[in-house]
Structures are given as structure tokens and as C-alpha cells.
Amino acid sequence: xxxxxxxxxxxxxxxxxxxxxxxxxxxxxxxxxxxxxxxxxxxxxxxxxxxxxxxxxxxxxxxxxxxxxxxxxxxxxxxxxxxxxxxxxxxxxxxxxxxxxxxxxxxxxxxxxxxxxxxxxxxxxxxxxxxxxxxxxxxxxxxxxxxxxxxxxxxxxxxxxxxxxxxxxxxxxxxxxxxxxxxxxxxxxxxxxxxxxxxxxxxxxxxxxxxxxxxx
Amino acid sequence: xxxxxxxxxxxxxxxxxxxxxxxxxxxxxxxxxxxxxxxxxxxxxxxxxxxxxxxxxxxxxxxxxxxxxxxxxxxxxxxxxxxxxxxxxxxxxxxxxxxxxxxxxxxxxxxxxxxxxxxxxxxxxxxxxxxxxxxxxxxxxxxxxxxxxxxxxxxxxxxxxxxxxxxxxxxxxxxxxxxxxxxxxxxxxxxxxxxxxxxxxxxxxxxxxxxxxxxxxxxxxxxxxxxxxxxxxxxxxxxxxx
Numbered sequence: 001x002x003x004x005x006x007x008x009x010x011x012x013x014x015x016x017x018x019x020x021x022x023x024x025x026x027x028x029x030x031x032x033x034x035x036x037x038x039x040x041x042x043x044x045x046x047x048x049x050x051x052x053x054x055x056x057x058x059x060x061x062x063x064x065x066x067x068x069x070x071x072x073x074x075x076x077x078x079x080x081x082x083x084x085x086x087x088x089x090x091x092x093x094x095x096x097x098x099x100x101x102x103x104x105x106x107x108x109x110x111x112x113x114x115x116x117x118x119x120x121x122x123x124x125x126x127x128x129x130x131x132x133x134x135x136x137x138x139x140x141x142x143x144x145x146x147x148x149x150x151x152x153x154x155x156x157x158x159x160x161x162x163x164x165x166x167x168x169x170x171x172x173x174x175x176x177x178x179x180x181x182x183x184x185x186x187x188x189x190x191x192x193x194x195x196x197x198x199x200x201x202x203x204x205x206x207x208x209x210x211x212x213x214x215x216x
Numbered sequence: 217x218x219x220x221x222x223x224x225x226x227x228x229x230x231x232x233x234x235x236x237x238x239x240x241x242x243x244x245x246x247x248x249x250x251x252x253x254x255x256x257x258x259x260x261x262x263x264x265x266x267x268x269x270x271x272x273x274x275x276x277x278x279x280x281x282x283x284x285x286x287x288x289x290x291x292x293x294x295x296x297x298x299x300x301x302x303x304x305x306x307x308x309x310x311x312x313x314x315x316x317x318x319x320x321x322x323x324x325x326x327x328x329x330x331x332x333x334x335x336x337x338x339x340x341x342x343x344x345x346x347x348x349x350x351x352x353x354x355x356x357x358x359x360x361x362x363x364x365x366x367x368x369x370x371x372x373x374x375x376x377x378x379x380x381x382x383x384x385x386x387x388x389x390x391x392x393x394x395x396x397x398x399x400x401x402x403x404x405x406x407x408x409x410x411x412x413x414x415x416x417x418x419x420x421x422x423x424x425x426x427x428x429x430x431x432x433x434x435x436x437x438x439x440x441x442x443x444x445x446x447x448x449x450x451x452x453x454x455x456x457x458x
Contacts, residue, residue, distance in 0.1 A: 109303075109305070109308070111301055111303045111304075111305040112305050112306070112307050112308065114268065114301070114305065115299065115301055115305035115306075115307075115364075116307075117268060117294075118266060118268055118294055118297075118299040118301075119294060119295065119299070119319045119323065119371065120290075120291040120292070120293075120294035120295040120319070120323050121319070121322070121323065122291070125322065129318065129322065130307055130309075133309045134307075134308065134309050137309065210308070210309060210351050210353070211351060211353060211354060212351065212353025212354060213308055213309065213351070213353060
């Protein structure tokens, strides 16, 4: 019985991890895309993107998920559950990440940008060679925060039929009536996934760390 | 023909004229210092010359080419002018060696090994070769400025611009940087330097262009300027030194 419960929960944990990684990746791509477009685009592109970010940050994730999953089929777009998660949770987290990146870009020393400009680098080269490498390093705490948020919002996936860990737990509780043990167990599994993500980020952070970089 | 010739350069922001009819020339191998009270337009002038700031009117001839005409290759112009800033402006995420090789590899498309050899030569000239793998955060102000000078020199520029290169340094570091810039001066590197530092001006320049309220107030040898005791503008700036 115990092994059976554990296997069911671990299967759900696989979906949870998959949702977190796919939505987290979407968020990174969207966040980076918005940050880069704001840097390179003109004033009106920046205004449009700022408005988009403003709206996305204000919309509840579940509402956007329902709009995508239950609303879009009404106008002829059938969206698979995982893609619906990416287009809702991924997009909202991307909007938050774009703000993290905006703050990190603002922390870059303008003199470095001026120096690169004075050497003949173009705006695109400055972004690629100077700004983005520094921005990513400044953004690590914010990225970890956002990934954690994505993990914690992943249970909403059960509303569109993805059998992630909370969904599995609910089904198990319904049949076994052992809510305390099962929900406590998934709490621990969420924590383990969180530690796993944190460890992965720390490895990447260590690989690219520079002594005294953020302390100047 | 002068390497750099500036004719009637004007820079205005709305009603405010920052540079008002600046004309001077810089010969190849010459070292000239631009001095003047704070806010007189020194840094703006330097930045206009490599088009970091767009001049309102006037002409800038660099190596015989009018760089203020439309369609000029700004990138090519800037790669021929080495620019050293007051606050060093080293790229924090790159080591000293990478700071020096970045433009060589990405702009001049020089292969890595060759770029590193060239960078090490310039770092050695600035007595910074032993710090090649250090990151900017680990350098003192003087070391940072020397690395920044090596970065500018590695591009083999026709002229070196310095914008207050010693004003962010303490007196000991000033001495080490002045000594090295003086060595460049003695090597006949063409230099245009904005500074408040009389000691630096004495060590590295042939002539001084003295700006006041956006205009050239005087252009002379520094000794001659220091002798102008009766001139209130110059006397106030130098504060009785000399």
C-alpha cells in the first residue's frame, strides 16, 4: 500500500517537474525576449511591452489558464493542457522575469556601456557582449524566486487535466482518506523539487561566478 | 596636415550652448591638454570629437576626413580613437586580459592567440601583465586605469583621448598613472587629455587649450599660462600655482 502510494505520488512529481521546467523555460524566453526588445526597440515598442507586462502581472494565473484552455477552443484554437500552462503560467512568470531583468540592466555601470560605444561596438554587440552577461549574473536571485513561484503554481495544472502531484494526492486521499499523511508527503516532495532546482541554479551560478562582481 | 582639426564646433542643448565655436588642431605625435573650470564643456568637447555626442554644427576633420558629414563610418572612426575614462569603465564580468582582447577579437576580428599576444604586450607596457587573469573588482584604482589604458592602446589607435584619467585616484595612484602616461608621451603617442590635474598636464602635454564657458579662452604652453598672474580667469583656476 505504502509503496503504491509513493509510486503514484512520484509519477505525479514527474509531471510537476515537467510543468515547472517547461513553464520556467517559457518564462525565461519570454522575460529575455521582452528585456531585449525593450533595449533594442524604440519608445513605442517599449511602451507596448510595458503595457503587456502590466496587464500580465495583474491577471490571476488561473483566469489566464482558463481563457487559454477553455476560451480559445471557442474561436477555433484547441490548446493542449501543457501548452496552456506554458501560455498562462509561463507568460505571467515571463512578465515578472522581464522586470527582474529590467532591474538587472539598470544595475549595469553606464560607463562600461559608454566605453564599449566609444570603441565602436554597436548597440546589439553591447547588449550581447556586455549587458546580457552581466544582467544574467545580477538576476540569479530573481530567477530562483520566479522558478520557485512557478513550482508553487504548478498544482493549477490539475484543473486542465494534467495528473501532477497534487491531483494524484487528491485522488489518493479520496480513496484512502489519509489526507494528513498524503498531503504532508507531497509537501515534502515539493520541498525536494525546490531543493533540486536550487542546487541546479547554484551549480550554474558557481560556474559563472566572479569574485566581487556584485559587490562593487 | 593635422591629425585632428576642429573648426567652429558648436554644441547646444536647446537654448543652452555648451560649446561655442571651438577651433583647434592636434598634430600627429603631439600631446595637448584641455583644461578649464568645471562645467566649461571639456568632457563634452572630447565626446563630440568621437561622436559619442553629436555636435550641433562645425566641422571635425580626422586624418583628413570630415567626420561630421552624413553617412560617415562612426564605428571605423571610434576604432581609431582610444578613449580612457575617469572611472576606468572596465567590463566587470571579464578578466583584465579579456577586457583588452574583447574589441580586438570582436571588432578587428583578430584570432584569439594573436589578440592575447597583443594584449599582453600592452599590459606589459602598463606593468599589468601579472594581473592578466584578475577581475576588475580585485584591482586598485591605479591598476584599473592602467588596464583601461592598455585596452585603449591595444586597438592601435591614431590618438588617445583621456577624460580626467587621474581624478578618481588617490595621490599615490595618480603618480603611477602619470608616470605611465608620461612614458606614452615620450614615445610620441598622440594624446588629447581633459584634466584638472596640473601635475598631469605638466608631465604629458606640449600645449594647453584652456576653455571657459564653452569657448577657447587661451591656447598656450602651460608655463606661459601659469605666468599670467594678472589674468583673473586663469589665476582663479590655477589658484596661484606655478
